[in-house]
Amino acid sequence: MTKYMQIANDIRNQIVQGSLQANEQLPFEKDLCEKYEASKMTVKKALDILVAEGLIVKRRGSGTFVKSISSTDMSKLLVSNQFRGLTALYSNRKVTSELLKFEVIASNEEIKSKLNLENEEFVYSILRVRYLDNKPFVMENTYMPISLIPGLKRQHALDSIYSYIENDLGLKVQSSHRTIRVRKASDIEQDHLNLEPNDPVAVVEQVAYLESGSAFEYSISIHRYDGFAFETVIVR
Known part of the structure; x- marks a missing residue:
């Protein structure tokens, strides 16, 4: 699995599991680069995936935030997350x-x-x-x-x-x-x-x-x- 997919899976799981709450700001890209030991381009690709999925939003001049997701959309996300396979579902484990x-x-x-x-x-x-x-x-x-x-x-x-x-x-x-x-x-x-x-x-x-x-x-x-x-x- 590519590095950017690993990062996207990890952040997605944090949102699904509630570790990252609605409207909570994500760390800046440079901090994510350090956390995941990845390049700026790799982190950007991971965030772009989550933006496309409607999980996070980028606010110019402010940063990147978890989108305020309705209970219905979160329910759909919880179900769809089960279809990503074991590697994605347990992205924070070996x-x-x-x-x-x-x-x-x-x-x-x-x-x-x-x-x-x-x-x-x-x-x-x-x-x-x-x-x-x-x-x-x-x-x-x-x-x-x-x-x-x-x-x-x-x-x-x-x-x-x-x-x-x-x-x-x-x-x-x-x-x-x-x-x-x-x-x-x-x-x-x-x-x-x-x-x-x-x-x-x-x-x-x-x-x-x-x-x-x-x-x-x-x-x-x-x-x-x-x-x-x-x-x-x-x-x-």
């Missing part, structure tokens, strides 16, 4: 991946149904363990159509797949449908997530969609019981 499998396979009936594929298509089959601060956090089994996500490499899976999709391919992730269940961890999950026999796990099955409406991801994520929290926003 996120690493162990890649257990990266293959191209023919889609079976289940994958075709979940991704709404008319014919048998080739898809990426990716199995990885994601770590937060060097501790196992989640085990992800992901399928993506090559036709929608071309050029995906092993390095992208080790870094951030969503960053590649949005920044390199210029695609926008819009929504997802999730089903959450709880069950006992399997042997392989116990091994990779450092769990004890009979420990529970949260199983999140997801189909994610691009702005075009096309399903680009079918995934099954296995979360440690002590690191999983389900958050939702209900707007009347």
Whole structure:
């Protein structure tokens, strides 16, 4: 992930989590350069992203301020922030991946149904363990159509797949449908997530969609019981 995206993600998360309040002034660019050990141009690109998203405003002669966001817009932001991927969501922590499998396979009936594929298509089959601060956090089994996500490499899976999709391919992730269940961890999950026999796990099955409406991801994520929290926003 590029440095300016890391900075934008960190400031965005501070706004979402309430560390930066509405109308609060951000540090000056030179101070942000020192904080993030980045050039002035890199910080400017990060701030420009947040301006375009409507999160901050630049006031000539005064500085940069958090925009006064309505409760409805903040609700939408809280939801959309969940679609940015683990690397963006935990931008202030060390996120690493162990890649257990990266293959191209023919889609079976289940994958075709979940991704709404008319014919048998080739898809990426990716199995990885994601770590937060060097501790196992989640085990992800992901399928993506090559036709929608071309050029995906092993390095992208080790870094951030969503960053590649949005920044390199210029695609926008819009929504997802999730089903959450709880069950006992399997042997392989116990091994990779450092769990004890009979420990529970949260199983999140997801189909994610691009702005075009096309399903680009079918995934099954296995979360440690002590690191999983389900958050939702209900707007009347």
